[in-house]
Amino acid sequence: DAMVIQNPRYQVTQFGKPVTLSCSQTLNHNVMYWYQQKSSQAPKLLFHYYDKDFNNEADTPDNFQSRRPNTSFCFLDIRSPGLGDAAMYLCATSSLGPTSGADEQFFGPGTRLTVL
Amino acid sequence: GNSVTQMEGPVTLSEEAFLTINCTYTATGYPSLFWYVQYPGEGLQLLLKATKADDKGSNKGFEATYRKETTSFHLEKGSVQVSDSAVYFCALSDQGSGGYQKVTFGTGTKLQVIP
DSSP: OOOEEEEOSEEEEOTTOOEEEEEEESSOOSEEEEEEEOTTSOOEEEEEEETTEEEEOTTOOTTEEEEOSSSSEEEEEESSOOGGGOEEEEEEEEOOOTTSOOOOOEEOOOEEEEEO | OOEEEEOOSOEEEETTOOEEEOEEEEOSSOOEEEEEEEOTTSOEEEEEEEOSTTOEEEETTEEEEOBTTTTBOOEEESSOOGGGOEEEEEEEEEEOGGGOEEEEEOOOEEEEEEO
C-alpha cells in the first residue's frame, strides 16, 4: 500500500544533542510537510517542500531545519533540542500545484521525541 | 488570518448515542473543509471533506455539511461505537502566501465512547 513512513516512531535525545527525524513516502506526492504537535494541541506547521522549493513558516525557530534529497524522502533536523521541543512530529504529503484546488494531506504515524 | 474553532472536549458518550462536534471557521477566501481523526499513538487520517458551500462530506457513518452562511462544518454521527474513540480535528485549506495551500487545524476534540 502507498503510504507515509516515519522512522523512528520514538526518539530520545539529550538536551542540546542534534537529532534527525526521517520521513519517506511511496505516494510520489510533490509536497511534503513537517508538523509539530504538542500534547492536546493542534498540529503546527513548521515548513513544507513543494518539490525542491523550501517554504519556512515565519514563526519556525532557526533550530529546526529540513532537507529533501529526493521526492521520496524528507528529513527534519533539530540542531540543539531544548526541553520545549519534546513533541510528536508529523510528516504529511499532498499532491497539488501552487495554484490548484485544495487537496487532502496524508499523514505518517509520527515520531514522538523525548528530550532529556 | 484563517482560524478554526471547535468545541472543547473531552466528549463522553455511551455506545449508540448521537454525536455532534461543532466546528466554525474564519477565512478570507473560499476554503475547503476537512475532518481528520487521530487514534491513540497514530498520525492523522482524513475522515471526510467538502470543497464548496452546501457540499456534504460523509464516511464511515460520519457526516458534515459545509455551511457558508454560518461558517460551520459540524461533524455528526447517528450511532457511535467504542472504536470511534479518538481525537477529531476540524481543518480548513486555503491559499497561503506564495499561492501554496495551507491547512489550519482546530485544537481537536477528544471523543470517548463507553460501552
